[in-house]
Amino acid sequence: TINEERLFRMLSKSSETGTIPGNGLSRLALSDQDQEMRNIYKEWCEEAGLMLRIDDLGNMYARRAGKNNLPPVVVGSHLDTQPAGGRFDGILGVLLALEVVQTLNDNGIETERPLEIVNFTNEEGARFEPPMLGSGGIAGVFDQAYVYSRKDADGFSFLEELERIGYKGEAGNRLGDFHSFLELHIEQGPILEDEDKQIGVVEGVQGINWLEVTLKGEADHAGPTPMHLRKDALMAAAEIMNQLEKNIATTDITVTVGKISVSPNSVNCVPGEAHFTVDIRSANDKLRKEAFEETKKTIRRVSEDREVGVEMTELWETEKIDFDSNITEVIENSATELGYSSKRILSGAGHDAKYVNNLGPTAMIFVPSVNGKSHVPSELTLDRDIVSGANTLYHTVLTLSKE
Amino acid sequence: TINEERLFRMLSKSSETGTIPGNGLSRLALSDQDQEMRNIYKEWCEEAGLMLRIDDLGNMYARRAGKNNLPPVVVGSHLDTQPAGGRFDGILGVLLALEVVQTLNDNGIETERPLEIVNFTNEEGARFEPPMLGSGGIAGVFDQAYVYSRKDADGFSFLEELERIGYKGEAGNRLGDFHSFLELHIEQGPILEDEDKQIGVVEGVQGINWLEVTLKGEADHAGPTPMHLRKDALMAAAEIMNQLEKNIATTDITVTVGKISVSPNSVNCVPGEAHFTVDIRSANDKLRKEAFEETKKTIRRVSEDREVGVEMTELWETEKIDFDSNITEVIENSATELGYSSKRILSGAGHDAKYVNNLGPTAMIFVPSVNGKSHVPSELTLDRDIVSGANTLYHTVLTLSKE
Ligand SMILES: NC(=O)NCCC(=O)O
Ligand SMILES: NC(=O)NCCC(=O)O
Numbered sequence: 001t002i003n004e005e006r007l008f009r010m011l012s013k014s015s016e017t018g019t020i021p022g023n024g025l026s027r028l029a030l031s032d033q034d035q036e037m038r039n040i041y042k043e044w045c046e047e048a049g050l051m052l053r054i055d056d057l058g059n060m061y062a063r064r065a066g067k068n069n070l071p072p073v074v075v076g077s078h079l080d081t082q083p084a085g086g087r088f089d090g091i092l093g094v095l096l097a098l099e100v101v102q103t104l105n106d107n108g109i110e111t112e113r114p115l116e117i118v119n120f121t122n123e124e125g126a127r128f129e130p131p132m133l134g135s136g137g138i139a140g141v142f143d144q145a146y147v148y149s150r151k152d153a154d155g156f157s158f159l160e161e162l163e164r165i166g167y168k169g170e171a172g173n174r175l176g177d178f179h180s181f182l183e184l185h186i187e188q189g190p191i192l193e194d195e196d197k198q199i200g201v202v203e204g205v206q207g208i209n210w211l212e213v214t215l216k217g218e219a220d221h222a223g224p225t226p227m228h229l230r231k232d233a234l235m236a237a238a239e240i241m242n243q244l245e246k247n248i249a250t251t252d253i254t255v256t257v258g259k260i261s262v263s264p265n266s267v268n269c270v271p272g273e274a275h276f277t278v279d280i281r282s283a284n285d286k287l288r289k290e291a292f293e294e295t296k297k298t299i300r301r302v303s304e305d306r307e308v309g310v311e312m313t314e315l316w317e318t319e320k321i322d323f324d325s326n327i328t329e330v331i332e333n334s335a336t337e338l339g340y341s342s343k344r345i346l347s348g349a350g351h352d353a354k355y356v357n358n359l360g361p362t363a364m365i366f367v368p369s370v371n372g373k374s375h376v377p378s379e380l381t382l383d384r385d386i387v388s389g390a391n392t393l394y395h396t397v398l399t400l401s402k403e
Numbered sequence: 404t405i406n407e408e409r410l411f412r413m414l415s416k417s418s419e420t421g422t423i424p425g426n427g428l429s430r431l432a433l434s435d436q437d438q439e440m441r442n443i444y445k446e447w448c449e450e451a452g453l454m455l456r457i458d459d460l461g462n463m464y465a466r467r468a469g470k471n472n473l474p475p476v477v478v479g480s481h482l483d484t485q486p487a488g489g490r491f492d493g494i495l496g497v498l499l500a501l502e503v504v505q506t507l508n509d510n511g512i513e514t515e516r517p518l519e520i521v522n523f524t525n526e527e528g529a530r531f532e533p534p535m536l537g538s539g540g541i542a543g544v545f546d547q548a549y550v551y552s553r554k555d556a557d558g559f560s561f562l563e564e565l566e567r568i569g570y571k572g573e574a575g576n577r578l579g580d581f582h583s584f585l586e587l588h589i590e591q592g593p594i595l596e597d598e599d600k601q602i603g604v605v606e607g608v609q610g611i612n613w614l615e616v617t618l619k620g621e622a623d624h625a626g627p628t629p630m631h632l633r634k635d636a637l638m639a640a641a642e643i644m645n646q647l648e649k650n651i652a653t654t655d656i657t658v659t660v661g662k663i664s665v666s667p668n669s670v671n672c673v674p675g676e677a678h679f680t681v682d683i684r685s686a687n688d689k690l691r692k693e694a695f696e697e698t699k700k701t702i703r704r705v706s707e708d709r710e711v712g713v714e715m716t717e718l719w720e721t722e723k724i725d726f727d728s729n730i731t732e733v734i735e736n737s738a739t740e741l742g743y744s745s746k747r748i749l750s751g752a753g754h755d756a757k758y759v760n761n762l763g764p765t766a767m768i769f770v771p772s773v774n775g776k777s778h779v780p781s782e783l784t785l786d787r788d789i790v791s792g793a794n795t796l797y798h799t800v801l802t803l804s805k806e
Pocket of ligand 1: 089124125131348350351624626
């Protein structure tokens with residue numbers, strides 16, 4: 001089993017970079033905080049005797065040689081966070097992978113296959129939209145030019161920031177052929193906790209659509225402009241949000257408006273423009289696609305009724321995927337052998353593993369999230385669940401590296 | 404009559420400070436742009452032979468002596484603008500007052516009473532809420548400590564910024580006893596244009612409430628969090644906005660949500676907090692007060708239904724007021740004598756004259772707004788309407804200064 005003391009020391013140290021009130025982290029991709037965390041992580045990898053390489057998208061790979069020069073077992077996740085995120089989302093998966101390597105070192109174990117651990121760039125999509133640009137980039141979902149050109153809210157591009165923090169490597173360093181890919185992650189939902197299970201054996205990831213909407217009405221003075229003469233972009237957005245919640249969201253489909261802004265944004269100005277995003281998810285691709293079409297129809301109908309112009313940009317779409325059944329079985333057996341309760345589960349969030357799945361056999365391990373919370377400073381996974389996750393990951397890696 | 408060429412030169416020059424695309428101005432109170440405009444205006448006042456003094460709130464008074472040391476006729480408005488405002492709102496009233504003085508100079512006229520022209524600080528309320536801090540300050544509506552402590556969105560206080568731009572004067576310089584106060588302003592609404600009238604004789608100003616609302620739900624991940632477990636602050640805000648528009652806004656009551664923001668403001672985060680403002684107006688104080696109570700009830704009801712916390716701050720309230728009937732008569736007669744069509748009208752917007760009215764006889768002159776637009780870069784008043792306004796103001800001042 002893994003070394004708990006070392007693991008928690010590492011986790012606690014990683015919480016010192018980008019700390020915000022409420023025990024949270026703000027470590028947006030390619031920011032100064034991300035750079036600082038990458039530097040620390042790089043040192044740790046070198047201390048563990050790993051060979052580090054960085055690809056053209058800033059993904060970091062740390063390799064441990066095996067007995068044979070076979071395709072490696074790869075384990076990883078991401079070190080970036082939401083603007084006001086927690087200490088576990090992504091980070092846990094990277095640091096537990098490193099702990100697995102250190103445990104192998106402690107025990108003098110030479111695995112049959114090489115081992116690689118990965119930190120993917122911009123998983124969150126909070127700074128550069130859409131999410132998973134690093135893993136999607138190497139999986140052929142996004143081409144290099146697209147990834148490089150993505151801009152943050154202040155107009156800085158992915159490429160500029162990647163170069164600025166000094167983490168632009170070579171395209172030749174991208175992930176090569178691999179035997180299997182594993183990602184351990186917090187669940188970010190309430191199911192494992194509700195059902196009192198220690199390990200989630202993740203069978204797949206639900207589908208996602210992201211839509212960016214701009215409504216163009218007319219700015220006016222809030223005082224002398226009668227209601228019937230207004231083209232209020234925010235009132236139109238409010239009607240749309242209400243409709244989406246009432247008619248589109250069901251128990252099988254989630255609808256989230258996560259970002260909104262208006263212009264001129266002054267108390268006594270009728271908003272002339274409103275910008276917002278829509279995130280639609282379902283485990284059922286057919287339902288999701290219907291909901292997405294229905295959403296665009298609702299937006300168009302309300303805009304027409306109110307004589308407000310509308311622009312829609314489809315920011316992101318991913319289909320529902322199924323992970324490799326051999327790997328999920330190995331994960332399930334590892335948990336059982338270690339005496340941990342487990343449950344097969346579908347991921348509600350996107351993950352790097354989702355795109356890596358395009359390239360080869362992939363699966364994920366979930367550990368419980370207290371109150372199902374994530375993307376908030378109060379995000380928490382209990383120490384004992386972290387230990388179960390680490391041991392399950394360790395045993396899964398050991399088994400896979402023998403295949 | 405006034406000197407059109409000089410007037411339009413002055414207006415055009417004043418549009419060069421804080422220019423934004425679309426022919427608009429961004430000259431927020433106590434900003435660098437406001438400072439630059441004040442400096443230019445100060446020079447113009449000195450060139451016109453006026454004695455300048457500045458009070459503790461940054462209000463600028465420029466005095467022209469009269470034959471007798473009687474209480475002066477005072478004319479003024481404001482030089483600050485909305486974040487994306489036009490070239491006329493406020494500015495026109497200050498510059499036409501200066502043109503009146505210059506016309507008196509040209510004609511070598513010494514008025515019986517002294518004349519004062521005023522530029523009030525922070526009329527818009529766009530940078531420091533609420534509006535009309537300068538005029539409200541001298542009228543006893545807001546005390547000095549309150550005005551000084553108002554903060555902009557970046558946390559800078561009124562006092563800091565007033566000192567920084569070098570326009571903090573003495574409390575002893577505040578507006579003293581006066582014979583009459585006149586403010587010329589653009590209508591900012593569609594009535595004069597619709598009815599093809601050149602001059603609005605403003606009989607009063609409607610009442611206003613400003614409310615600031617914070618809804619505190621729970622931030623969550625947009626993916627794995629089922630709809631029924633969410634406490635989405637933005638969906639609550641959307642329902643509230645919809646209700647306000649449907650149930651509170653009528654032809655006699657306007658309701659505007661001009662500002663909104665959410666946190667964490669990330670595409671894949673359920674908004675944990677939503678902040679927005681509500682502006683409610685009516686010519687009928689009873690209706691307005693009922694609408695305001697109803698608004699607070701709606702906000703509380705929706706928040707309770709959705710188990711979302713709520714904080715409300717009443718930012719501003721002004722009652723409906725009536726201007727001085729003697730002055731409105733003088734304005735109406737001046738317009739008629741000059742051959743201009745006129746109409747008695749109620750102001751939908753707040754104005755410095757509204758608070759000065761607490762101190763002594765006050766009234767306003769409106770000139771038409773093309774399409775009723777204001778608080779937007781495309782705000783426009785036609786040259787011929789500006790000239791009618793200037794001449795009406797000139798004749799009104801001449802008449803009042805003889806009283
Ligand atoms: N795990 C995670 O939060 N990923 C971000 C992508 C998403 O929105 O699901
Ligand atoms: N005239 C004007 O736009 N004043 C600002 C105060 C208000 O909101 O009415």
